[in-house]
Amino acid sequence: MLKNITLDRPLAVLDLETTGTDTKIDRIVEVSVLKILPGGECDHRTRRVNPGVPIPPEATAVHGITDDDVADCPTFRAIAPGLARFLDGCDLGGFNILKYDLRLLAAEYNRAGLDFPVAGRKVIDACHIFHKREPRDLTAAYRFYCGLEHEGAHGAAADVLATLAILDAQVARYDDLPTTIDGLHAHCSDPTALDMSGMFGKDEDGVIVFVKGKYKGRTLEQVAGDKPDYLDWMLKADFFDDTKAIASQALRRAG
Known part of the structure; x- marks a missing residue:
């Protein structure tokens, strides 16, 4: 073998x-x-x-x-x-x-x-x-998709231009990739997630649940009632605003 x-x-x-x-x-x-x-x-x-x-x-x-x-x-x-x-x-x-x-x-x-x-x-x-032999960084992607060497790598201006060129080349390369921003957003996102952080989703009954973290699998309402300090911590941590909005609404309902 x-x-x-x-x-x-x-x-x-x-x-x-x-x-x-x-x-x-x-x-x-x-x-x-x-x-x-x-x-x-x-x-x-x-x-x-x-x-x-x-x-x-x-x-x-x-x-x-x-x-x-x-x-x-x-x-x-x-x-x-x-x-x-x-x-x-x-x-x-x-x-x-x-x-x-x-x-x-x-x-x-x-x-x-x-x-x-x-x-x-x-x-x-x-x-x-x-990953060591086939690097998955911006320079490698620019070389793979655009056939060019990334001069000025890790300079913000050069990285922005390279990223845009890569995105455009990816859409050209893969026939099944959407050509709209809405479509590309959907392609890059978890369709079951309710927030950008991917902390919340819905179970089969449509109830909001944690999909990761220490309370994975528990409903948001359960955590808001039993462990409101955890949601308070989320509001102070570096989650995106949509995640915090869901947590904040749950705390208000529980209060």
Whole structure:
């Protein structure tokens, strides 16, 4: 399976599907590990997990896994010892594994009261290599879309001109991109978000809920009633004005 990489010991390439993107609070709903031995033998195992919390609709929209799909699946605590044994002695690989998968895996093991050792392992992150080799900055975008070198990079005036040229070239390059500002705004925004910060959305019943942050999944009215100090903090923090307006209205209703 590997044609260009030499293995001295087993490599386990892993990927997680989860309830969200917050590595501190979100939970695993599926784990897949492809274990490759130095001799070339492979063992690919995938297991769904009952996260013990509802899977948000926005997460299901990404990976297609619903609450019903995992209702009869084991918890992470149940599979944790076996997974640790399967990964024992393996180096680890993944896409964005350093910033995401490993952090979430460590959090799940911590909740299960177990250790997941990473010391001594080699970790290969394809996302890190991708971003390092193919930079995703303004200079790289100008070169890619416009075929020009960005002279005066990081000077505000030159960056503005380059950005405008890139936007125009992107619309020309991709037939499915809108040609209007309204259309491009919709393309760049989360259609389910109620505010520019993406803090609030609506559940299936049309009730405003937090879609990220420490109260993710809770309704705005619940937080306004139980934790008004959190909304007070939001009004003083660096959220956009539309986010603050929603929080302020909820506080007034709760008061």
